[in-house]
Amino acid sequence: MLEAGLYLIPTQLSNVELDRVLPAHNIEVVRGIRHFVVESLREARRFLKKCDRNIDIDSLTFNELNEHSDLSDTAALEALLAPIAHGEPVGVISDAGCPAVADPGADLVAIAQRRNYKVFPLVGPSSILMSLMASGFNGQSFAFLGYLPVDSQARQARLKEMTRRIEREHQTQIFIEAPYRNNQLIADLASRLPAGMRLCVASDITGEKQSIVTRTMAQWKQARYDYHKIPTIFLLY
Numbered sequence: 001m002l003e004a005g006l007y008l009i010p011t012q013l014s015n016v017e018l019d020r021v022l023p024a025h026n027i028e029v030v031r032g033i034r035h036f037v038v039e040s041l042r043e044a045r046r047f048l049k050k051c052d053r054n055i056d057i058d059s060l061t062f063n064e065l066n067e068h069s070d071l072s073d074t075a076a077l078e079a080l081l082a083p084i085a086h087g088e089p090v091g092v093i094s095d096a097g098c099p100a101v102a103d104p105g106a107d108l109v110a111i112a113q114r115r116n117y118k119v120f121p122l123v124g125p126s127s128i129l130m131s132l133m134a135s136g137f138n139g140q141s142f143a144f145l146g147y148l149p150v151d152s153q154a155r156q157a158r159l160k161e162m163t164r165r166i167e168r169e170h171q172t173q174i175f176i177e178a179p180y181r182n183n184q185l186i187a188d189l190a191s192r193l194p195a196g197m198r199l200c201v202a203s204d205i206t207g208e209k210q211s212i213v214t215r216t217m218a219q220w221k222q223a224r225y226d227y228h229k230i231p232t233i234f235l236l237y
Contacts, residue, residue: 002032002089003120006081006112008099009091012232013045014207018050021125021206027051028131029122031090035061039104044146052123065104066091076236077111082118096231098126102144116197127233128174131202134212135172137237142172148185159192166197166237173236182227185234193236200235203227 007029012021030051038044041062048055063080070076092099092108094137099105099119112119128144136168143165149155162173177185182203189199195218202212214225 003118004084004087005089005118005120006084006109007033007089007091008105008119008121009093010098010111011043011093011096013096013125013127014210016208020148024121026124027121029120030091033089035092036091036125037065037080037105037108038058038064038092039066039094040064040137041169044093046070047093055208065108067104069104071107074111077108078115080108081112081115081117083084084112084115096127098124101126102128102146125206126204126207127231130205131200131212131233131235132172132174134202135235136214137172137198137199137200137228137235138170139172141169142174145173145175147177148175155188156192159189162236163193163197170237175230175234175236177234179227179229181233182230182232186220186225186227189234189236190217193217195221198237200237201225201232202235203229203230203232205217205231205233 007175009026009030010022030048030135038045041064042147044062045057048057053066065080081090092105094105097103109119132139132142148158165171166173186201195216197217198214199217199220200212204210
């Protein structure tokens with residue numbers, strides 16, 4: 001029997017066997033949970049069946065929490081944690097990587113903390129940390145910025161601020177882009193940023209086609225590459 005509490009359950013970043021990226025303990029935890037809060041029902045059901053094909057999916061309770069959810073509805077969020085008050089565990093599953101880190105779940109964790117429920121983060125892959133590990137950049141001071149602005153002026157302002165943080169604070173800047181705009185983003189960065197600034201492009205992390213490459217802007221400007229529609233993390237330093 002699992003302790004009552006909120007269990008943050010990482011999933012794989014790419015289509016690989018689970019034992020390559022998740023410890024066996026996670027599978028045991030999954031088997032002991034009957035109530036789940038998930039980013040998408042389809043992906044969560046697929047993940048659970050990959051954990052153990054003998055899991056009876058139809059006996060489980062699923063509630064979705066994603067970008068379409070009303071995060072201002074505190075009562076609805078608190079209702080998702082109701083099983084904990086009755087002594088049962090609740091699991092949170094995002095579509096890829098670690099829940100509540102650049103993924104849904106943080107608001108639910110905040111409520112659990114306010115209610116003094118136990119929160120159990122499980123071990124699993126984080127594309128943000130894994131890309132930072134392999135970049136060669138400063139791992140003591142870094143910031144994850146999510147998506148850069150689409151508007152040209154706003155993006156230029158953001159890049160100037162990132163450049164300032166790199167130059168003055170030696171802080172690694174980490175961000176993402178819609179996968180179909182990856183190539184365009186690299187070209188844009190290479191044309192706007194100082195030639196000596198370094199960009200690390202980390203794609204398909206943990207996957208069969210994993211590629212983590214660090215080059216100066218001058219080198220990226222001359223390089224041939226194709227990251228179209230591949231999940232990718234970008235780091236500047």
